[in-house]
Structures are given as structure tokens and as C-alpha cells.
Amino acid sequence: MPDMQPLISDFVLKLKRRKVEGSHAVARQTAELLRSVVSQHRMGSTNQAAALADAIHAVGEHLIAANPIELAVGNTVRRVLHIIKEEDISFTAVGIEGLSVTAVSDDECDSGNDDRPTLSAAVLASHARNALRAPSLQTLLDDIPVSTALSHSSSSAGDSDGKTGDKSLKTRKLKHDVIAAIGDLIEEIDTCYDQISEQAVEHIHQNEVILTLGRSRTVKEFLYAAKEKKRSFRVFVAEGAPRYQGHALAKELVEKGIQTTVITDSAVFAMISRVNMVIVGVHAIMANGGVIAPVGMNMVALAAQRHAVPFVVVAGSHKVSFCRLCI
Amino acid sequence: MQFDDVHRVEKAKKRAIVNQSEARNRVELFRHLPQYVHGTQLPDLESKFFQLEPIHPSVYKVGLQYLSGEVSGGNGRCIAMLLAFREAIKDYSTPPNKTLSRDLTAKVSSYVSFFIECRPLSISMGNAIRFLKNRIAKLPITLSESEAKASLQSDIDRFINEKIVVADQVIVSHAITKVRDDDVLLTYGSSSVVEMILEHAHELGRKFRVIVVDSRPKLEGQGLLRRLVAKGINCTYTHINAVSYIMHEVTRVFLGASSILSNGTVYSRVGTASVAMVAHAFGIPVLVCCEAYKFHERVQLDSICANELGDPDVISKIPGRADLGDLKNWADNENLQLLNLTYDATPSDYVSMIITDYGMVRYS
Numbered sequence: 128m129p130d131m132q133p134l135i136s137d138f139v140l141k142l143k144r145r146k147v148e149g150s151h152a153v154a155r156q157t158a159e160l161l162r163s164v165v166s167q168h169r170m171g172s173t174n175q176a177a178a179l180a181d182a183i184h185a186v187g188e189h190l191i192a193a194n195p196i197e198l199a200v201g202n203t204v205r206r207v208l209h210i211i212k213e214e215d216i217s218f219t220a221v222g223i224e225g226l227s228v229t230a231v232s233d234d235e236c237d238s239g240n241d242d243r244p245t246l247s248a249a250v251l252a253s254h255a256r257n258a259l260r261a262p263s264l265q266t267l268l269d270d271i272p273v274s275t276a277l278s279h280s281s282s283s284a285g286d287s288d289g290k291t292g293d294k295s296l297k298t299r300k301l302k303h304d305v306i307a308a309i310g311d312l313i314e315e316i317d318t319c320y321d322q323i324s325e326q327a328v329e330h331i332h333q334n335e336v337i338l339t340l341g342r343s344r345t346v347k348e349f350l351y352a353a354k355e356k357k358r359s360f361r362v363f364v365a366e367g368a369p370r371y372q373g374h375a376l377a378k379e380l381v382e383k384g385i386q387t388t389v390i391t392d393s394a395v396f397a398m399i400s401r402v403n404m405v406i407v408g409v410h411a412i413m414a415n416g417g418v419i420a421p422v423g424m425n426m427v428a429l430a431a432q433r434h435a436v437p438f439v440v441v442a443g444s445h446k447v448s449f450c451r452l453c454i
Numbered sequence: 455m456q457f458d459d460v461h462r463v464e465k466a467k468k469r470a471i472v473n474q475s476e477a478r479n480r481v482e483l484f485r486h487l488p489q490y491v492h493g494t495q496l497p498d499l500e501s502k503f504f505q506l507e508p509i510h511p512s513v514y515k516v517g518l519q520y521l522s523g524e525v526s527g528g529n530g531r532c533i534a535m536l537l538a539f540r541e542a543i544k545d546y547s548t549p550p551n552k553t554l555s556r557d558l559t560a561k562v563s564s565y566v567s568f569f570i571e572c573r574p575l576s577i578s579m580g581n582a583i584r585f586l587k588n589r590i591a592k593l594p595i596t597l598s599e600s601e602a603k604a605s606l607q608s609d610i611d612r613f614i615n616e617k618i619v620v621a622d623q624v625i626v627s628h629a630i631t632k633v634r635d636d637d638v639l640l641t642y643g644s645s646s647v648v649e650m651i652l653e654h655a656h657e658l659g660r661k662f663r664v665i666v667v668d669s670r671p672k673l674e675g676q677g678l679l680r681r682l683v684a685k686g687i688n689c690t691y692t693h694i695n696a697v698s699y700i701m702h703e704v705t706r707v708f709l710g711a712s713s714i715l716s717n718g719t720v721y722s723r724v725g726t727a728s729v730a731m732v733a734h735a736f737g738i739p740v741l742v743c744c745e746a747y748k749f750h751e752r753v754q755l756d757s758i759c760a761n762e763l764g765d766p767d768v769i770s771k772i773p774g775r776a777d778l779g780d781l782k783n784w785a786d787n788e789n790l791q792l793l794n795l796t797y798d799a800t801p802s803d804y805v806s807m808i809i810t811d812y813g814m815v816r817y818s
Binding site: 363 | 481670784
């Protein structure tokens with residue numbers, strides 16, 4: 128894909144120079160770039176999904192290397208790869224189902240062709256999924272070799288008349304599905320704030336006292352939504368040195384009429400005994416449940432644990448990472 | 455005094471020498487504590503210097519030093535106050551038809567109210583005042599005025615010497631046994647006793663390095679850092695937010711205290727509780743160094759029932775970061791409050807040991 132190179136290098140440069148900041152913007156732009164890559168990709172005749180996945184993988188490696196700290200890049204790339212796998216599996220399952228239907232109709236006119244086992248679409252789909260995963264005990268014990276089954280299906284597809292036109296149709300369909308799914312992903316990234324804010328009323332009751340550290344857009348939208356629904360609460364915002372973004376958040380909250388008090392980071396332990404809930408935004412969520420958050424969050428979490436105060440993390444799904452011990 | 459009771463506050467204002475401007479945007483949770491905007495009082499008080507008869511000039515001077523923040527720290531404030539009282543007693547003469555003990559006690563009380571208006575008393579100062587009033591009350595009636603005055607002055611000298619100066623030396627000698635070679639010691643803010651321990655250990659030739667943790671708005675750690683580096687001690691300086699990041703390197707934590715309460719709670723500079731909590735989470739021993747005269751018999755369960763509120767304007771301004779002006783006109787908005795706490799209460803289970811002049815006490 129030579130025509131994609133300038134776009135990719137452009138984005139890599141932006142990531143390296145930190146021109147794109149914030150996991151939301153990064154995730155969105157990564158997803159859009161990968162969608163363009165998919166649409167520009169020339170699909171081969173065989174093993175289309177694997178080739179597409181390899182192409183995305185190669186692009187993804189460049190992007191991740193540009194800014195290793197921004198985990199949203201890796202998360203989005205992995206989700207796109209997952210989309211490709213899922214679309215391929217469901218696509219193959221549909222294709223095989225279609226083939227077994229035609230095979231049955233063939234059988235009606237030609238009863239000699241019963242050496243080909245007619246496999247149900249669901250069984251084949253699960254076998255295809257297992258083939259794409261690492262070899263496990265379950266896959267080793269399966270006695271139906273998937274590749275031969277698939278090659279039988281594809282060869283039978285080649286044998287049948289009037290099926291040559293279907294190949295390009297299948298190619299375009301896979302691409303189309305993947306692009307549509309990536310579009311869904313982009314929409315999911317965009318609407319994450321709204322979806323999280325809708326749940327605000329369930330968690331914030333009347334006369335609530337909330338503590339937060341630094342500034343997170345998700346937390347801000349969350350609190351705005353609760354204020355819209357006429358919940359009365361007050362917020363203690365810890366400054367979050369050395370960036371002091373707590374000041375900006377306090378100003379934004381006050382503009383909406385929320386009672387806000389700005390405290391220094393050292394006063395968190397002192398104030399937390401009177402706090403009902405701690406709500407924070409984070410940089411990334413790890414696979415083992417840990418979070419990567421602005422400096423000082425560990426102190427807040429320990430203090431909340433000591434005082435049995437619920438510690439709530441609000442984050443969009445683009446922040447969920449597959450690493451356990453990264454960084 | 456109950457500051458949330460309007461009548462009492464009005465009465466106190468009429469008697470006040472220091473002009474107490476109305477605090478704007480008060481935090482509801484702390485309505486029971488005095489909240490002053492200190493910045494406007496200093497020039498006002500300076501202008502009244504030659505007009506105030508009842509206040510002795512040395513007492514006045516120390517009051518101004520408290521207001522401006524020149525004298526800070528439990529020991530420093532207590533010593534300054536006692537020396538001012540010593541001067542005042544030296545220049546005191548009993549008015550006719552009055553007994554020395556009662557009149558002097560009343561005078562001392564008036565000086566104390568002046569100090570309170572400048573800055574709320576620390577617990578060390580409260581204990582010292584109680585000691586002095588006790589000595590005045592116990593004066594035998596047979597003593598002449600000059601003898602009584604001399605006795606009181608020597609009492610004050612003895613208090614400063616025994617309870618503060620020698621006590622510090624004893625604490626240092628105890629704590630030195632806890633500093634070994636290749637130790638990484640962490641301290642928070644600026645405590646006079648901890649500074650003495652570190653300097654003494656360095657003089658004895660122990661090899662260790664120090665991590666100074668600091669926090670806004672006072673940034674007291676910077677002064678300590680300068681003095682330690684000048685002595686040649688290897689130091690690292692960081693902000694309190696990074697304490698969980700560097701704690702894995704630390705072997706021991708030394709903290710100072712403003713007071714130790716009777717349930718074992720350590721009442722100290724705000725942020726001490728957080729540092730002790732993180733150290734406890736990492737399993738690192740926390741040693742609190744405190745002179746015995748600072749102990750108090752009251753019990754405090756959290757940092758809100760009794761505390762001192764500092765100037766909220768200091769929070770909105772960040773020195774060196776002129777671009778961060780989000781909170782410039784914070785007082786205009788009734789929904790926004792800034793809170794500047796001075797002290798906090800560290801629960802006793804975070805502390806491994808207290809080192810006092812009476813010995814080392816382990817917390818079970």
C-alpha cells in the first residue's frame with residue numbers, strides 16, 4: 128500500500144512529537160487511520176484475513192513504537208485485529224453454511240458425492256476460532272483437521288460452476304464488514320463520555336461528597352450529568368501537582384454551579400474521612416485490574432482503602448489495555 | 455473559642471487589636487475554626503507599633519513575626535514566645551493595690567490573646583503557657599517583686615534549656631542508633647529535630663542519603679534541602695505525589711511532630727499522614743521524633759475537629775507558573791472555596807516508634 132505510507136508516516140510523526148495528546152484523540156485517529164489502511168489494502172485470493180491482519184499488525188507496530196506510553200494506540204490496533212478475526216470467523220461460518228446448503232442440493236441430483244463430510248456451520252466456526260488461537264489441549268484433541276476441512280470447502284467452491292464470481296464478492300464483503308466494524312469502534316470511542324455519563328445518576332445520591340484528583344474529561348462529564356439531574360453534591364478537587372490541572376477542573380465545575388473546594392495534594396488524607404466517594408479518571412486500565420493514573424493517585428487509593436471509601440474509576444473502553452505489567 | 459457562634463465572634467472582634475477582615479468563601483466543614491486572611495493585617499499592625507501601651511514591644515515583635523511567617527515550627531515559635539515573655543517580665547512592675555501573681559497572670563493572658571489573633575497557638579506554645587501560669591501561681595507570697603521576677607525568668611530559662619535544647623540532644627543521641635550505613639532516609643517538610651539528627655549522623659561519618667519530600671503551599675522542604683546540601687549530605691528532593699514512586703528505595707522514614715496526642719495520634723504538618731500511610735503500605739519503619747513537652751492529653755480522631763486554616767490565596771497562586779491562572783478571581787464565585795490546611799492527624803497504626811527525650815517508645 129504505497130499510497131498509505133505518507134499518511135502513516137505523518138501520524139507516526141505526530142505521535143512521536145506528542146502533537147496528538149490524550150487517549151481519546153489518539154484512539155480515534157488510530158482507528159481512522161487503520162480504517163483507511165483496510166480500505167486501501169489489496170485483498171489477495173487466498174487467506175485474505177490473515178494477510179489483512181499482517182498488514183494491520185505491521186502498521187500497528189510502527190504506531191506503538193512511536194509513542195509507547197500512549198497505550199490507547201496499542202489497544203486500538205489490537206481491537207482492529209480482533210475485529211478482523213471475528214469478521215473472518217463469522218464470514219467463513221456463513222460461507223460454509225451456504226456451501227453445505229448447496230452441497231445438500233447437489234446431493235439431491237448427484238448422490239455419489241457423499242465422501243465429503245457435511246459439517247455444521249457452527250462446528251466449523253468454532254474450529255476456525257481454535258485454529259486462530261494458540262494451540263491448546265482442546266484444539267489438539269479435536270480430530271477434525273480444520274485446514275483440510277477448509278481446503279475441501281474452498282476446493283468444492285472452486286469446483287462448482289458459477290462460483291468464480293463469488294470470490295471477488297467475498298473479498299469485498301470481508302473488507303466491507305471490517306470497515307463497518309471499525310466504524311462502529313470509532314463511534315464507540317466517540318460516544319464513550321455520553322454512555323458513561325448516563326450512569327452518573329445511579330451512583331451519586333443527594334448530599335454526596337466526592338473527591339477527585341487532577342482533571343479528567345470523563346469525570347467532568349460524569350459530574351455534569353449528575354448536576355443536570357438535580358443531584359446535590361459537593362466536590363473536593365485535589366490540585367494534582369506538578370501539572371495543577373485540578374485548578375482547571377475546579378473552574379469548569381464551578382461554572383456549572385457545582386460546589387467545589389480546591390485542596391492541596393497533601394490534604395487528601397485529612398479530608399478523606401468526610402468524603403463519600405472518590406471518582407477519578409485514569410490513563411489506562413491494565414488486564415489485571417490495575418490502573419495507570421496521574422502521579423499521586425496511589426496515595427489517594429491507599430487513603431480511600433483505609434477509610435473504606437469507594438474508589439471509582441471512570442474510563443472509556445479505548446483505555447482498556449491488554450498488558451499486565453507494562454511500564 | 456467557638457467560631458461558628460456569631461455572638462461570640464462579634465464580642466471578640468470588638469476587643470481585638472488585630473483587624474480581622476471577613477473571610478470570604480468559607481468552607482462549611484471548617485466553620486468552627488478561625489479563618490483569617492492574614493495578608494492584610496501585617497501593615498495595619500505595623501502602623502500601630504507606637505500606639506499600643508498594654509502590649510510589650512518584644513511581644514509585639516514576636517506577634518508580627520508569627521503573622522509574617524518568619525518564625526515557624528513548634529520549637530521556634532515556643533522559644534520566641536518564651537523569650538518575649540521573659541523580656542516582658544523583666545520590665546514588669548506591679549501596679550499599686552494589686553498582687554503580683556494575679557496581675558501578671560492577667561497580663562500574660564492578654565499577651566496570649568494577642569498571639570492568638572496573629573496566629574492560632576500551637577500545642578507546644580499552649581503547654582509552655584500553662585507551665586508559666588503554673589509557676590506564677592505557685593510563687594510564694596513572701597517573695598519580693600524583684601525576687602519573684604528573677605525566679606520566673608530563671609524558670610523560663612530552665613524550661614527552654616531542659617525541655618527543648620537538652621531534650622533535642624537526647625533525642626538525637628537516641629535516634630543516631632537507628633541510622634546505619636547505606637541507609638536511605640526519607641523525611642517530610644522541615645523538622646528541626648530531624649535536621650539535627652541528620653546533621654549529627656553526617657558528622658559521625660555515617661554513609662547515608664536523604665530524600666526530602668515537600669508539598670505546597672509552604673514548601674518548607676526547600677529550606678531543609680538547602681541546609682542539608684550545604685553540610686554535604688547527599689539529598690533527593692521530590693513532591694509528595696511521588697512518594698509511592700520513590701518509597702521502594704527508602705529504608706527508614708523520620709518525621710517530626712507538632713504534638714503527640716494521648717491516643718497515639720501524631721499531630722503534624724499536613725501531608726505527614728499520607729507519607730506515613732505509604733511507608734506503612736511498603737512495610738518501612740516510620741520513626742516520629744518529638745520532645746516530651748509537646749505531648750497533649752486530648753484525643754483527636756481526625757484532622758477536621760481541630761486544625762489551623764491558612765491563607766487560601768496561596769493555593770490559587772503558584773510561584774513560577776504564571777500561565778496557570780485558572781483560580782485568579784476565586785473569591786468572586788460563591789461556589790468555589792480554597793482550603794489550606796496546616797495540620798493533619800496521623801493514626802497510630804502507621805507509626806512504628808516515637809523517639810522522645812524520655813526514651814524510645816514502640817507502638818504495638
